[in-house]
Amino acid sequence: MDKFTILVVDDDEEIRNGIEIYLRNEGFHVLKAKDGIEALDFVMTHDIHLILLDIMMPRLDGISATFKIREQKNIPIIMLSAKSEQADKVLGLQVGADDYVTKPFNPLELIARVKSQLRRYVNLGTYNGTRSIDLNGLSLDQAAKTVTIHGEPVKLTPLEYKIVELLMTHAGRVFSIHEIYERVWREPSFNPENTVAVHIRNIREKIEINPKNPKYLKVVWGVGYKMEK
Numbered sequence: 001m002d003k004f005t006i007l008v009v010d011d012d013e014e015i016r017n018g019i020e021i022y023l024r025n026e027g028f029h030v031l032k033a034k035d036g037i038e039a040l041d042f043v044m045t046h047d048i049h050l051i052l053l054d055i056m057m058p059r060l061d062g063i064s065a066t067f068k069i070r071e072q073k074n075i076p077i078i079m080l081s082a083k084s085e086q087a088d089k090v091l092g093l094q095v096g097a098d099d100y101v102t103k104p105f106n107p108l109e110l111i112a113r114v115k116s117q118l119r120r121y122v123n124l125g126t127y128n129g130t131r132s133i134d135l136n137g138l139s140l141d142q143a144a145k146t147v148t149i150h151g152e153p154v155k156l157t158p159l160e161y162k163i164v165e166l167l168m169t170h171a172g173r174v175f176s177i178h179e180i181y182e183r184v185w186r187e188p189s190f191n192p193e194n195t196v197a198v199h200i201r202n203i204r205e206k207i208e209i210n211p212k213n214p215k216y217l218k219v220v221w222g223v224g225y226k227m228e229k
Helices: 013-025 036-045 062-070 083-095 107-123 158-169 177-185 193-207
Strands: 005-009 029-033 050-054 077-082 099-103 132-135 138-141 146-149 152-154 217-220 224-227
Touching: 005 013, 005 036, 013 029, 013 107, 029 036, 036 050, 036 062, 050 062, 050 107, 062 077, 062 083, 077 083, 077 107, 083 177, 099 107, 132 158, 138 158, 158 177, 158 193, 158 224, 177 193, 177 224, 193 217
Parallel strands: 005 029, 005 050, 050 077, 077 099
Antiparallel strands: 132 138, 138 146, 146 152, 217 224
């Protein structure tokens, strides 16, 4: 995995430098930022494959930074949090973080989580050099923001595209209706069932040969929806 670049974001210089040592020992290239503002600059100007992001930071905290990063990128994000920040960890996952590690952390655990997220990033097609994903004929190009089915373009609304992107970049994972709503609409979910169901139905009409017996977008009864690998 030595081809990957990891951005370490923490306002504590000792923590940044310590994590850098562990990562470089594993062959990773490392960039460092002291707050969310610097992190956003790196994300926009460098090819970054994973972010280790502290929650509590000056200028722009980790939650706000995650929200802004997710508007543009699907880079794996592992949040670094203190034990007292339980609510913030949950919020971080809701706005788009992929995992979290509690401080003080075991370096071996941190490296294991980094490698796990990178494997998922590669194996599920989120990162393959062209930022495209193919699931048995259903293809998504994240750079062009387009979806095709066996080469034929699918006309999706922006919200429909975001739902498809969310599910395809996490193929096999089940998302609850509330998770889908909060990640796509970027606001708290109160009664999102009808709203999400309508969009799911519209997507199925566009990507499935038989929407009543879907091949790609599956319902897991009582849990939510997933995209088949």
